[in-house]
Amino acid sequence: MSSIVLLTIIMLSALGLLSAVILYFVAQKFKVVEDPRIDIVTEVLPGVNCGGCGYTGCRAFAEALVKSTSFEGLNCPVGGADTMGKAAAILGRQALAVEPKVAVVRCNGSPANAARTSFYDGAVNCRVAHSLYGGTTGCQYGCLGCGDCVVACKFDAMYMDPVTELPVILDDKCVACGACVKACPRNIIELRKRNKKDRKIFVSCVNKDKGGPARKACKVACIGCGKCVKVCPYDAITMVDKLAFIDSYKCKLCRKCVTECPTAAILEIGFPIKEAKPAEPAEAETN
Amino acid sequence: MFKTFPKGGIHPPENKLTAGKPIVVLPAPLQVTVPVSQHIGAPATPMVEKGAAVKAGQVIAQAKGFVSANIHSPVSGKVSKIDTVVDTTGYKQTAIVIDVEGDEWVETIDRSKTLVRDVTMTREQIIERCQQCGLVGMGGATFPTHIKMTVPAGKKCDLLIINGVECEPYLTSDHRLMLEKGAEVLTGASIIMRALGVDSAVVGIEANKPDAIAHLTELAKGFKGVTVQSLKVKYPQGGEKQLIKACTGREVPSGGLPVDVGVVVQNVGTALAVYEAVQKNKPLMERVVTVTGRSVKNPGNFQVRIGTPVTALIEAAGGLPDDTGKVINGGPMMGKALAITDVPVTKGTSGIIMFPAESSKRAEVLPCIRCGKCSSACAMGLEPWLISVVSEKAMWDKAEQEKITDCMECGACAYTCPAKRPLLDYIRLGKSTVIRMARERISK
Amino acid sequence: MxxxxxxxxxxxxxxxxxxxxxxxxxxxxxxxxxxxxxxxxxxxxxxxxxxxxxxxxxxxxxxxxxxxxxxxxxxxxxxxxxxxxxxxxxxxxxxxxxxxxxxxxxxxxxxxxxxxxxxxxxxxxxxxxxxxxxxxxxxxTSWPVPSGFKTGYLDAVTGATPLGTMSEGIRNGETVAALMEKVPSHMQLFYGQMGGSMGEIAALALIIGGIYMIWRKIITWHIPVSVLLTVAIFTGILWFADPTKFADPLFHLLTGGIMLGAIYMATDYVTSPMTPKGMIIYGIGIGVITVLIRTWGAYPEGVSFAILIMNAFVPLLNMYIKPARFGKEVKHG
Known part of the structure; x- marks a missing residue:
């Protein structure tokens, strides 16, 4: 009995050893010579392969970092300054200051604001709906509500609000990788500068129609009246194609435009509630 | 005797409710809305200003570029505005809105009903006339006719096929045209033959229209080189490639055009429009639309001016039934669902179908059981289950490899799927993406 | 509205x-x-x-x-x-x-x-x-012997399947002709008068169901016909070569799970190929493996294993056996 056990152990050990030797030589033979720093840099990257940096994955980005001469134009939005600092330390380079960003949904076309004019019955996919027709509301620019952005988000930072039928971005989880921006066929989602306390002022509308039709389709549409442009003391607001746009880098969060907007298309989020103007719950939800 | 295409195909219920209803000419409505883009290609440029008086048949928007078509005023009256309106595509488009006043036509149009058989024009004159008159394919694809009539250099064409298949369920406008305007259609066919420089033409008609087959066979005896071919009923026989295969046995190469096998296909409605343009100098400003549905009070075939609101057509058919859940512009297999009925009839509107609510919702989507029914239904020999999945997963390279661009979006796969998967939704998405990517590759 | x-x-x-x-x-x-x-x-x-x-x-x-x-x-x-x-x-x-x-x-x-x-x-x-x-x-493998309707369940009299009898007999050196005496006649096999798994015995009833499925367009003929034909041809060749050692093709078709397997199990949508060409290759594979197991394998019956083995090839068949596309490809310059 014991001899069988012994024999088994010897046999298996011998087999194992043989395999190890073969593996070693094969590994030597097919070795790929590579800059060892790529592996080290890959280690400090988040490893989610979101593609937010513009490269196919974290390893590809690490390669780009190692090959680059400066970090100009290279940034990992997920890891932020912390990760980039570590990578810089490994490669002996200077980390550049990068301002953190956050994704913002620029549509407020909930059923309460934008009356539904049809019922979409096709495949639940924004791109399919977008190529089919203008959408379930009178607005052909707004959110289609099929949630391609939510599917695209790898950080659980988005969900579809069943009441407003709009996507919601969780600021604390959003890393501004930009996957949702690419996923949206209507370019509703924008990466904006992340302000203190996640305060935001933005035009929550992308409707380029004239005022009348825009307002008819959605109560909170930007009608392109231009009042906000006039009132802004920092020249942060521009008017293109009957649509106001607030540059988040120029905006100083003075909130003058918010009170001026006749259709409440400009949203303020994260500010203490003013007694004069009670915050509308529907709007707060959409952020 | 009955021919058909060998590969794939389905047999959806025909529902040709209006086959026995003669074409009713509707009077011009109070206001027409004429979109400037009613064809494949570049939108036409508006040529009239707000407040301008126009006559029926007058050019109101000029074709922009070669792949484009002129737009004519279908009525006489005053341009009330040039605005963006939602058209049958579901998106807002520039359109010319005209308030109708009287019914004054441009003098050069021959409004008499007499049949003019003798073709006097030369090939170039015919093509030029078709281009001026804004003719497009009336089957639904709305490709400018003058381009299709011009045989590309280096290609040889020896046969014209007139598409009288009308394989879409419900639709009967082509059927009625063949019965009521058979001689005009065949004259149109001989005009196209002259333009193409071919000696023979075949009119392909499915066997479910025996009266049209008999009528045209009789008439064709008086037209040199024109024969009628009856075809087995099978969807999608009206697809160009399928029709050519059924009539001649020739197979259009993948990625090729019918002219690659020496054939040009024109729809029955187009042949009629060619006749009217060439012999009567009448631009494309009217068309026959089948208005139908199971619960429609008075379904029928109506001849209306382009730009007539769909609501007016629905009124003519007895109003929108209360149980309506879906209104389709075109046939039930390839037509487009309308979000609102307040859209204008365009050159490509072959039918308005009203579906009751209970049959308008799609059934619940279940997992694919890999039964392969979609593959056997596909007339192009594709694997819809595969190209649908790779499109859904954005694997565009694989989709291109699997010949997604060969898909003609006939919908046979999605029709036949027992799990009710939205196969075509994703295939269409994949196809357009692959085509776009291919274009970008070429332009680089 | x-x-x-x-x-x-x-x-x-x-x-x-x-x-x-x-x-x-x-x-x-x-x-x-x-x-x-x-x-x-x-x-x-x-x-x-x-x-x-x-x-x-x-x-x-x-x-x-x-x-x-x-x-x-x-x-x-x-x-x-x-x-x-x-x-x-x-x-x-x-x-x-x-x-x-x-x-x-x-x-x-x-x-x-x-x-x-x-x-x-x-x-x-x-x-x-x-x-x-x-x-x-x-x-x-304790097969109850069929004997009209009976109410007994666990205590049924058991016996070997015809295939089992045949397989064991041949291994013991008996001739097929002698073994044929021990198993039910072909007609009995056709009706289902034999020991075996519950549903595999009645070839006639299975064929009726199969025709119904083909008529209802639930399945196509490709898989059942290719499986059965392969089994018939393969066993036919063996039988022709040495009728004393190998049973006749009809015996092989009527016994064991080949009918049930070919008509109902191999045609399972999910685990079978999607193109007719693929289906035929798959069916031939099942037929060949079945006969191999039956003739030279340890088990007297091999349909289950044959189908499972061919199931593993289905993704491969789906990948490489494509339906004939419409129109030859042209190169664009």
């Missing part, structure tokens, strides 16, 4: 055929064979069938409800079909607990772990059957 219009991409019509109708079509097609089993095996057939179907449906429901937390989809009928096929593939005197284990393996392991309907690479009922065959070899 008070009602909003539905908008969806074309086509706006869907065929009346649904997954559920297809599945219950298979159930209908299995009814004659079930009737034959009840006729030959009596009460046992009923108990086995009910246990198998109920436990398959229950296992699927419980897994979806409590483990996957998805909407239970047992009404689609696929679990019923699996249950029936599992029952058809076991002896009619199999103890209830073994059947339940089989159902758990079939549905729980072979189907749900891969993601449920449509995702399983192997035929669930066959995985269950093979698992039971290996785990409970005695119970799984």
């Amino acid at each position: 008070n009602n909003l219009l539905n908008v969806s991409p074309s086509p706006h019509q869907q065929s009346p055929e649904t997954t559920r109708k297809l599945m219950y079509g298979v159930v209908t097609a299995l009814a004659p064979a079930l009737a034959a089993s009840v006729y030959f095996f009596g009460m046992g057939a009923i108990i086995v069938t009910l246990t198998s179907v109920l436990s398959c449906v229950a296992v699927e429901y419980l897994i979806q409800k409590f483990i996957l937390k998805t909407k239970p989809s047992v009404t689609d009928g696929s679990a019923v079909v699996t249950g029936l096929l599992l029952a058809f593939n076991v002896p009619s005197n199999l103890p209830v607990y073994i059947i339940i284990i089989g159902a758990i393996i079939s549905i729980g392991v072979a189907k749900m772990t891969f993601g449920g309907l449509g995702s399983n690479p192997f035929n669930p009922a066959l995985v269950g059957r093979v698992f039971l065959l290996i785990s409970f070899p005695v119970q799984m």
